[in-house]
Amino acid sequence: MYRRFLNNSDYLGIITQEALQQLTRGNDERFIQAEQSAEMSIVEYLSENYEVEKEFAKGKYIADYDRRITYPVGVHIYFDGQIHEVIRSISGYRKPETVVYWEELTDINIDASQVPAYSQFNTYYPGDKVNYNGVVYLCLSENGYKFDDIRIPMVGGWIEAETSLWQPIDYPLWAVVKFEGAFYTLMTLDGFDNNIDPLTSDCWGAIADYDSAYNDYELSDHEYVVYGGCVFYPETDANADVPEFGNNLSLHDPRNYNLKKHMVRLAVYELTKLIAPNNVSAVRMRDYEDSMKWLNDAARLRLNPQIPRKVDETKKPVTDWQLATFQNDYDPYRNPWMV
Numbered sequence: 001m002y003r004r005f006l007n008n009s010d011y012l013g014i015i016t017q018e019a020l021q022q023l024t025r026g027n028d029e030r031f032i033q034a035e036q037s038a039e040m041s042i043v044e045y046l047s048e049n050y051e052v053e054k055e056f057a058k059g060k061y062i063a064d065y066d067r068r069i070t071y072p073v074g075v076h077i078y079f080d081g082q083i084h085e086v087i088r089s090i091s092g093y094r095k096p097e098t099v100v101y102w103e104e105l106t107d108i109n110i111d112a113s114q115v116p117a118y119s120q121f122n123t124y125y126p127g128d129k130v131n132y133n134g135v136v137y138l139c140l141s142e143n144g145y146k147f148d149d150i151r152i153p154m155v156g157g158w159i160e161a162e163t164s165l166w167q168p169i170d171y172p173l174w175a176v177v178k179f180e181g182a183f184y185t186l187m188t189l190d191g192f193d194n195n196i197d198p199l200t201s202d203c204w205g206a207i208a209d210y211d212s213a214y215n216d217y218e219l220s221d222h223e224y225v226v227y228g229g230c231v232f233y234p235e236t237d238a239n240a241d242v243p244e245f246g247n248n249l250s251l252h253d254p255r256n257y258n259l260k261k262h263m264v265r266l267a268v269y270e271l272t273k274l275i276a277p278n279n280v281s282a283v284r285m286r287d288y289e290d291s292m293k294w295l296n297d298a299a300r301l302r303l304n305p306q307i308p309r310k311v312d313e314t315k316k317p318v319t320d321w322q323l324a325t326f327q328n329d330y331d332p333y334r335n336p337w338m339v
Contacts, residue, residue, distance in 0.1 A: 001090075002032050002036060003060035003061065003309065004031065004035055004059075004060065005035065005039065005056050005059040005060050005081040005255070005259070005260075005263060006031075006035055006059070006260065006264060006267065006276075007078070007081075007083075008020070008031065009081065009268075010079040010084075010264050011258060011264055011268065013264065014264060014265065014268060014287070015107070022269040022275075023268075023272065023274075024271065024273055030271060031267070031271075033270070033274065034267040034268070034270035034271045034274065035263065035265070035267050035270075035310035037267075037270045038229055038263045038266035038267040038270055039056065039263065040268070040272050040294060041158070041264065041266055041292075041295065042259065042263060043056075045296065045298065045299040046295065046299060046305070047312075048296060048299070048310075049299065049301065049309060049310055049317075050295055050305065050307040050308065050310060051302045051307065051308045051309070051310055052259070052307055053148045054281055054308070055255075055259055056148075056259070056309055058254050058255055058256070059254075059255040059259075059260075062077060062078060062083060062254075063077060063078065064077065064078045064079075064230040064269060065078065065079045065243055066121075066210075067092055067152070067215075067240040068092045068093065068145075068148070068212075068240075069092045069120050069121075069324040070089070070090065070091045070120065070152065070155075070173065071086045071089065071090040071092075072086065072089055073086055073088065073089055074086065075221050076252065076253075076254050076255045077249075079126070079243050079249060082232065082251060083251070083252065083254075083255075084243075084245070084249040084252065084263075085250050085251075086248060086249060086250035087248060087249065088247065088248035089243045089248070090240075090241045090243060090248050090249075091237075091240060092120075092150065092240050092241075093215065093238060093239055094156065094157035094158070094210055094238045095149070095157075095210065095212060095217075095227065095238075096157075096158035096160075096210060096225065096227040096228070096230070096232040097151070097156060097158065097160075098168050098227065098228035098229070098230055099139065099140075099141045100140050101135040101139065101140060101141045101151040101153075102138065102139060102140065102151065102153040102154065103137065103138045103140055103144050104135060104136070104137055104153075104154070104256045105129065105136045105137065105138050107136075109182060110129075110136050110138050112131050112134055112135070113131075115136050116129075116130060116131065117131050117132070118131065118132040118137070118152070118153060120145065120150050120152065121145050122144055123138060123143075123144030123145055123147060124139040124142065124143055124144060125142050125143045125147040126139055126141060126142060126307055128202050129137060130153065132152070132153045132154075137152075137153040137154075141212075141236060155303045156235060156236075157234060157235055157236050157237075157238035158225075158232040158233065158234055158235055159233055159234075159235045160227070160230050160231065160232050161176050161224060161230075161231040161232060161233055162168070162176065163176045163177065163178055163230075163231050164176075164177055164178070164239060165177065165178050165179070166178065166179040166184070166197060166198055167193055168195045170185050170194050171194070173186055173188070174186060174187075174188070174190055174221075174222040176207070176231050177198060177204075177211065178223060179198045179199060180199065182199075182207075182208065183191070183224070183231050184198035184204040184205060184206055185200075185202055185204065185205055185207055185222065185224055186203060187203060187204065187205045188203050188263075190203070191203060197249060202272070207225065207226050207231060208225060208226065209225065209226045209227070210225040210226065210232070211225075211276060212228040215239045215240055215242075216239065217234055217238055218234070219234050219236070219237055219238055220233065220234070220282055221233050229289045239275070244301060249330060256306065256307060257306070258264060258294075258305050258306055258307070259307070262291040262294055265287040265288060265290070265291045266288060266291055268287070269284050269285075269287065269288040272284050279327070289299060298300045298315065
């Protein structure tokens, strides 16, 4: 699947929303077609001398905000249609665990640097190894993004509560029992009669199933939920942090301005060709020609595109040397050379 470097709002700097709608007819596949073609042109010109692929990756891997994901400081996400930088860590919600998902490996023969880094966007199966904060972990149970069950190694949030089958005996406050397939907790001792079952008594309250969409679980040892046939209560705050501009988010676009500017121009030109290849406006043609000239000059090192240069084995920029001669005599000792 093609990851887009641009987003739809990037186009509005050079074209109106109405005109853009006419070009795409509401079909986002046309954006992908045009942007792929534009990207190929840019990479073709710049990949020899510049780290253009890495610059494209900065925009392609900006994901939409997802409540399941924990975002560290410094990453960028799409939130409310705009690109934001995370300035305070944003935690995702954490589900209770009924099985063990990860085990730390202590084998001294394993080089942690050679083990793939853990990613919340990947999917893992038993036997997979990951490097998380310099420690190698072995996957014991399948989990990950595609399973809608993200389990960060050694990061929990819930403790399993002790339960028992209901019997007509005295129970302490907040005791948890199971009766006729459901779980109940003793919420009050006022008027408590141990001979009345939880389904009939007003002193007992039914425990609800865990709901990942609910985001107001209290940090309490009697905030019970049912998950996977067991009862849990929070050990730490298991709710997802709420993204908030100025609190944990700040508007910031990490994409290279020059790449964005010229890719938009080239993509609009490609979109126009898809609709009317023989009727491209003079404005679009001029923008296209200007961008192609910019790419040609950047490729020949005639200008600085503000893109990091590729380096060779000696950590110096790769240079395409060109030698021009001005020969006025066949005698090599009388022939001036210019680099």
